[in-house]
């Protein structure tokens with residue numbers, strides 16, 4: 001009896017030691033001396049930089065170039081992505097706990113917008129956002145010490161933040177624990193994101209961003225790695241029978257939480273929410289918060305496709321959130337007798353249209369007073385993020401609506417501006433702006449109301465814009481029946 005108790009105490013003691021001995025405290029990491037300097041190896045998804053073999057903290061130089069690029073969202077559908085390094089998600093950054101990271105954010109001169117970076121791995125105001133706010137054609141530098149191990153999301157935090165994130169401005173930074181991670185055969189980088197296009201899912205052509213769909217959290221696409229099929233079909237992630245696979249998975253959002261699941265697999269290990277402090281084992285589905293991450297490990301025992309999905313299933317089968325680990329090798333009839341079939345999981349395909357539901361049209365405003373009242377709400381929900389509540393705009397980025405000569409000169413042009421969006425150079429009160437305003441997916445009455453509100457605020461001309469005006473003059477094909 002005593003021998004047994006002694007045995008138990010010894011094993012529990014050893015286990016405790018194993019989990020606590022190697023974990024460094026934040027203070028120890030602050031004081032960890034920096035030896036030498038190196039350039040970070042950065043990778044595009046689904047690749048992950050190699051494991052760190054260093055045993056000392058060093059200074060790691062990271063260069064990330066922000067590029068606004070047109071890319072493919074789905075077959076026949078393109079989108080203007082804003083990226084950290086040319087792709088969505090942004091470059092994978094891998095450093096070691098205790099490292100000093102010197103981050104250079106380069107905003108390409110062809111870009112239209114200022115950008116910055118907020119890394120959740122940073123301890124400091126805004127995660128680096130203010131320190132890295134960079135105009136097109138400029139470069140900013142700041143540094144931070146990686147004090148807490150884990151897998152962290154980074155993203156742009158320039159106003160309107162949700163729009164920058166919705167356009168693809170997110171990525172992952174892995175702060176490897178000092179003791180390293182268990183070895184696996186494959187490591188891959190996967191990041192979920194929700195996208196809000198003006199056209200509905202599958203509608204062809206270059207699709208502008210819809211701020212109102214983003215605010216309503218009604219994405220047209222929910223995808224892994226920036227587009228439909230980015231890690232499916234011929235882009236599947238390869239593995240062989242009996243190999244181990246690790247996925248570093250992030251959720252860029254901006255809005256949706258992911259119920260991350262692998263069809264035909266069980267996660268042997270999940271480092272929940274990207275924290276290496278405690279692992280869960282034998283997990284079927286794991287939640288990834290928007291702006292959060294997870295690390296999953298699993299061994300593949302039989303050939304076939306392991307299908308990665310957000311188990312909120314219409315996102316997978318109707319919005320694009322499908323990925324695959326394609327496993328090749330010998331069957332093992334004992335583990336699984338039948339033949340796996342991936343067709344079963346893809347019949348609806350991507351770009352499947354949801355049956356059009358026509359909600360009852362909202363009541364139409366009758367008087368100017370009613371329009372001003374409704375318009376104020378529409379303005380605060382949709383426009384104030386950029387043009388500001390007082391209509392003053394933001395110098396060099398968003399033009400003023402208060403006493404705007406552009407606005408006051410021409411009511412019809414204003415209707416077209418708001419229904420069709422505006423980009424390219426525009427001069428307002430003598431100041432040139434060259435930004436992008438998305439087309440607004442608002443109904444005639446909402447447009448009429450918001451414009452009447454604007455025309456009757458902040459010293460503007462007092463014009464009335466009626467629902468019939470908007471119906472007659474809106475950019476053709478724009479807008480939807482509002483929900």
Ligand SMILES: [Cu+2]
Nearest residue numbers: 115156158164
């Ligand atoms: Cu940005």
